[in-house]
Amino acid sequence: xxxxxxxxxxxxxxxxxxxxxxxxxxxxxxxxxxxxxxxxxxxxxxxxxxxxxxxxxxxxxxxxxxxxxxxxxxxxxxxxxxxxxxxxxxxxxxxxxxxxxxxxxxxxxxxxxxxxxxxxxxxxxxxxxxxx
Amino acid sequence: xxxxxxxxxxxxxxxxxxxxxxxxxxxxxxxxxxxxxxxxxxxxxxxxxxxxxxxxxxxxxxxxxxxxxxxxxxxxxxxxxxxxxxxxxxxxxxxxxxxxxxxxxxxxxxxxx
Numbered sequence: 001x002x003x004x005x006x007x008x009x010x011x012x013x014x015x016x017x018x019x020x021x022x023x024x025x026x027x028x029x030x031x032x033x034x035x036x037x038x039x040x041x042x043x044x045x046x047x048x049x050x051x052x053x054x055x056x057x058x059x060x061x062x063x064x065x066x067x068x069x070x071x072x073x074x075x076x077x078x079x080x081x082x083x084x085x086x087x088x089x090x091x092x093x094x095x096x097x098x099x100x101x102x103x104x105x106x107x108x109x110x111x112x113x114x115x116x117x118x119x120x121x122x123x124x125x126x127x128x129x130x131x132x
Numbered sequence: 133x134x135x136x137x138x139x140x141x142x143x144x145x146x147x148x149x150x151x152x153x154x155x156x157x158x159x160x161x162x163x164x165x166x167x168x169x170x171x172x173x174x175x176x177x178x179x180x181x182x183x184x185x186x187x188x189x190x191x192x193x194x195x196x197x198x199x200x201x202x203x204x205x206x207x208x209x210x211x212x213x214x215x216x217x218x219x220x221x222x223x224x225x226x227x228x229x230x231x232x233x234x235x236x237x238x239x240x241x242x243x244x245x
Binding site: 041043059089090092093094097101105108109111115116119122 | 195226232235
């Protein structure tokens with residue numbers, strides 16, 4: 001069965017993976033906003049910044065939804081989806097923070113994602129080995 | 133060449149601390165008798181404290197460094213985790229992991245052109 005067919009058949013299970021990705025990307029955006037709204041190396045200014053607190057909250061929600069995702073899927077299946085965060089972050093950098101985007105950025109990020117997926121494949125092998 | 137300042141050092145530290153915290157979390161979670169014990173031991177606790185430090189370092193780094201650049205360089209964590217797992221945890225390194233690490237390295241290079 002294809003991935004698309006699986007998602008259509010049991011969509012609720014995939015929502016946990018989607019939420020994990022979304023919260024992780026949100027945490028990055030909040031972290032960047034916190035960086036932009038604090039201008040010095042004062043740690044206290046960072047930790048009381050509302051965007052930093054929002055980042056921590058997003059990370060907490062990510063951790064919760066990730067645990068739920070791992071209850072539905074093996075790590076080796078779920079983890080590669082997290083590489084989508086790289087793409088989402090690049091998109092947010094461009095759309096929300098007006099950072100310039102060149103061809104080498106897109107190409108580089110695609111190669112990085114391919115590398116993460118490749119490492120995830122080795123995790124899949126280990127998981128299968130452990131099941132045997 | 134780009135000047136390396138405090139923010140770049142903070143990013144590098146964040147990457148290294150993340151990799152080491154992963155090792156500590158793995159080490160703390162392994163071989164524990166109960167579910168609770170895998171959380172309540174000094175290795176796991178230190179791992180989470182290090183995660184907390186990383187979030188602050190990341191925010192400090194992003195005061196100057198663009199989000200896209202942070203995102204690309206953070207991928208270096210994957211390479212570090214694989215290398216550290218090999219040499220510190222003595223985990224087996226397979227061909228797929230080596231190819232993955234090479235691809236990430238090439239990706240960061242292409243990104244930084």
